[in-house]
Amino acid sequence: MRTERKLTRLDRVFARLDREPERPAHIDVPRMSRHRVVLFASTLAFYAAIVWAVVITSWLVRLDWQVMFFRPYQQWPEIHAFLDYYVVLGQRGPTAVMIAAWLGWRSWRQHTLRPLLTLGASLLLLNLTVGAAKISMGRLGPHYATSVGSNEMWLGGDIFPSGHTANAVVTWGILAYLASTPRARRWLSALSAVVSLGVGLTTVYLGTHWLSDVVLGWAAGLLILLALPWFEPLIARAESAIFDLRDAWRARRRGAAPVEVPVALSPLGSPAGEQEPVVREPVAASRPPRAPGYLAPGPHLNRSERTPVTPLGSRRPPQSDRVTRGTTPARPLAGG
Numbered sequence: 001m002r003t004e005r006k007l008t009r010l011d012r013v014f015a016r017l018d019r020e021p022e023r024p025a026h027i028d029v030p031r032m033s034r035h036r037v038v039l040f041a042s043t044l045a046f047y048a049a050i051v052w053a054v055v056i057t058s059w060l061v062r063l064d065w066q067v068m069f070f071r072p073y074q075q076w077p078e079i080h081a082f083l084d085y086y087v088v089l090g091q092r093g094p095t096a097v098m099i100a101a102w103l104g105w106r107s108w109r110q111h112t113l114r115p116l117l118t119l120g121a122s123l124l125l126l127n128l129t130v131g132a133a134k135i136s137m138g139r140l141g142p143h144y145a146t147s148v149g150s151n152e153m154w155l156g157g158d159i160f161p162s163g164h165t166a167n168a169v170v171t172w173g174i175l176a177y178l179a180s181t182p183r184a185r186r187w188l189s190a191l192s193a194v195v196s197l198g199v200g201l202t203t204v205y206l207g208t209h210w211l212s213d214v215v216l217g218w219a220a221g222l223l224i225l226l227a228l229p230w231f232e233p234l235i236a237r238a239e240s241a242i243f244d245l246r247d248a249w250r251a252r253r254r255g256a257a258p259v260e261v262p263v264a265l266s267p268l269g270s271p272a273g274e275q276e277p278v279v280r281e282p283v284a285a286s287r288p289p290r291a292p293g294y295l296a297p298g299p300h301l302n303r304s305e306r307t308p309v310t311p312l313g314s315r316r317p318p319q320s321d322r323v324t325r326g327t328t329p330a331r332p333l334a335g336g
Contacts, residue, residue: 029114029229029232030177030228030229030232031229031232032229032230036226036229039226040223040226040227043219043222043223043226044223046219047216047219047220047223050212050215050216050219051137051216053212054139054151054153054160054212055151055153057149057150057151060211060212061149061150061151061212062149063211063212064142064210064211064212065148065149067204067210067211068142068145068207068210071207072204072205072207073205073206073207076205079205080206083202083205083206084206086198086199086202087164087199087202087203087206089168089172089195089198089199090164090165090167090168090196090199090200090202090203091164091167092123092163092167092171095167095168095171095172096119096123096171099119099171099172099174099175100116100119102175103115103116103118103119103174103178104116106178112239113239113242114178114235114236114239115178117235117238117239118174118177118178118228118235119171119174121228121231121234121235122170122171122174122224122225122228123170123171125224125227125231126166126167126170126220126221126224129220129223129224130161130163130166130217130220133160133161133216133220134158134159134160134161134163135158137153137154137160138153138154138155138156138157138158139151139152139153139154139155139157139158139159139160139210139213140152140155140156140157140159141157141159141208141209141210141213142207142208142209142210143207143208144157159208159209159210159213160210160212160213160216161213161216161217161219161220162200162203162209162213162214162216162217163217164199164200164203164208164209164217165196165199165200165203165209165213165214165217165218165221166217166218166220166221166224167221168192168195168196168199168200168221169192169196169217169218169220169221169222169224169225170221170224170225172191172192172195172196173189173192173196173221173222173225174225175188175191175192176188176189176191176192177225177228196218196221197218200214200215200217200218201214
């Protein structure tokens, strides 16, 4: 009797992904076009210009101090409570969970792991690039500034560029990057721009970032989105490697346990030296099949052969001349 293996939840997920082995035709994977290369080079030059303007304590640093002394949170205190919640749209944990949930559903519908892998690659690039810039430049924030008019660089801080702003650009911009149609890409690009712009200005309002931190954070996040097409081949190889590991894991699970070969025993119970091992094919169990519960055990009897029984014994009087149905009565011998 053939028994089917019960599928686990992980098996069902991969079975869903295997239902369409080829990438759907409507999914457009962005390429590193000449236009994108020009935008990347321009944004990189802008990034370097902002860093240089802060390092030499230019007019941009003076603008930072003017905005800090303006104290926007004191000028418009009525929106403080709302912006305390709005700035969460730039925090790494909550936004990553929300975007991962949406892209996980996209992966399920499109039968590909590319959306989730692209999100993972973008967040990894964000941690490496922005984290390295924060640590290397070590700028202090407005609440910890030590000298009025200084750039507060290389003092052990981790505020430059703004991580909230860069994270908002990447996590919300990845939706536009993975959009299936040009119209959806335009709408999602506008939405991500508005959200990231609002998050950056909110950090300036709350006094947690300089204005130059926010501008550099926008540039840092945009650089990651523009550079993602360079990592598409790596993402494709990672997806293939994951499915290869899945197939190898399935093969190990499907592999049967080693078959025990029974050895012919001698009459004394020890293995026979010269006899070859007897390989027995699996046969059905010798136990008789169990009758269904709704059938009475024992052989089936005709209604005439059944004897009703009561606690006091049979209610049918003995009849010696009664002949069982289906049999021939014995004829008396002649001359009796």
